Amino acid sequence: MTKNDCALVLGGYVNGYSIIQELHEKKIEEIILFGYSRELASYSNKIRKFVLIDKTPDSLQREIKELHKEYTKIIIFPTDDLQLENLHNIYPEIHSFCFLPFNPENLLTCLDKYIQYSYCEKLGVPYPKTILLQKKEDLENIKTIPFPILLKPNKREDLRRKIFRNLKIDDSEDLEKAKKNIEGHLESGIKFLASEIIPGDGSCIYAYVGYRNRKGRILNEWTGKKLSQYPDNFGVFSAASNEAPEEVLVQGRTLLNSMDIKGIAQPEFKYDFRDKKYKLMEINLRSMMWHRMGRLSGVDLHYSQYLDALGKKVSPQVQVKNKNIHFLYLKHEIRNLIRQRKYLRTFLKNIIESDETHFAVYDRKDIKPFLKDSTDIVRSAIRKSLQALRIAG
Known part of the structure; x- marks a missing residue:
């Protein structure tokens, strides 16, 4: 019987589990x-089933069509850029029975x-001084940006091939x-952005997160900031809070509306104390690792998408801002403790200096995902210890 x-x-890491938690709640x-x-x-008791797929659009299409035999409508929640590209690739074959949270006309461009x-340049939204590298000869233009420089592919390439996600270049010798290595990637067709590094650590990162429907209306939104990142200041979420100024909200809305972005999107900004501006780092067009913060501070973006997909009313929600809420991924925080000198103070501050502190993945009514993640921490620590012993020996 079809339901x-x-x-x-799509994707069972922290961001995928957070979506599952919100929808189940x-x-x-x-x-x-x-x-x-x-x-x-995949170990959660909140899901009906887990299906293993590979990274090709054919695999995704095959399993979605198989799922369609059980369900009339499928509402999709992607968690990485490759999934978005694969969904875009198979859009003509599945859009009649799937709700796809993106604008098919401009997804790849965005x-x-x-x-x-x-778009930042046209809209007056601040961004770092940046140049585009398309061929080997463009490497000479890097000298127009003062060191240190952050180099990264113009699109996420590390999900499909062996390449760095970002590379910090401190000086001419580093370059x-x-x-x-860079020239080899350029010859293979990969483009890079070389950007000035805005001073400041991971606690200077702010985000606007909104759900914009197919009619171009933002139905719900929230803002927050990262308290720390892993493995360094150019890494991913380790701890976050619901703090953010109005400027981040305004700039985020402007980008989503002006670029005609649909679905859940997250413009991420870094505060530059030199000119007191919040400068765009990147726009993520799917759910990130710390999107649970929205739910914890009163805004259910994933549920908003679910209701909108079914044509049901989505009630506007106001984010809780009168209390300080922290959200931590303990696995990354522990690794920061191990890797970074004098991190204990930051670690304690992230846990203690809040009105509420919540931990990613942990749910006492659904403990297996947390145990799986904890086991990975122990295995990783043992592996690194053995590597250190081998080096010392």
Whole structure:
């Protein structure tokens, strides 16, 4: 017997599990998980089933069509850029029975970070001084930006091939060492952005997160900031809070509306104390690792998408700002403690200096994902210890 609808979460890491938590808390029972491997969310008791897929659009299309035999409508929640590209690739074959949270007309364009910066230029939204590298000869132009420089592909390439997500270049000597590697990637067709590094650590990162429907209306939104990142200041979420100034909200709205972005999107900004501006780092067009902060501070973006997909009313929600809420990923915080000198003070501050502190993945009624994640921490620590012993020996 075919059921009416289901929520399909793509990817079972922290962001995927947070989506599952939110939807389950809103009494959604038909939650399906697709993943490239058995990540932590695949152990959850909140999902109906887990399906293993590979990273090709054909695999994704095959399993979605198989799922359609069970459900009339499938509401999809992607968690990485490759999933977005694969969904875009198979859009004509599945859009009649799937709700796809993006604008098919401009998705690939909007994923390009250089295009994102070009919109900033037109809209007056601050962004770092940046140049585009398309061929080997462009490497000479890097000298127009003062060191240190952050180099990153204009689109996420590390999900499909062996390449760095970002590379910090401190000086000319660093550039010379990395030159051959960069030239090889340029010759293979990868484009790079070389940007000035805005001073400040991971606590200077702010985000606007909104859900914009197919009619171009932002139905719900929230803002927050990172308290720390892992493994360094150019890494990913480790701890976050619901703090952010109005300027971040205004700039985020401007970008989503002007670029005609649909679905859940997250413009991320870094505060530059030199000119007191919040400068765009990138726009993520899917759910990130710390999107649970929205739910914890009163804004249910994933449930908003679910209701909108079914044509139901989405009530506007006001984010809680009168108390300080912290959200931590303990695995990353512990690793920061191990890797970074004098991190204990930051660690304690992230846990203690709040009105509420919540931990990613931990749910005493659904403990297996947390145990899986904790086991990974122990295994990683043992592996690194053995490597250190081998080096010492």
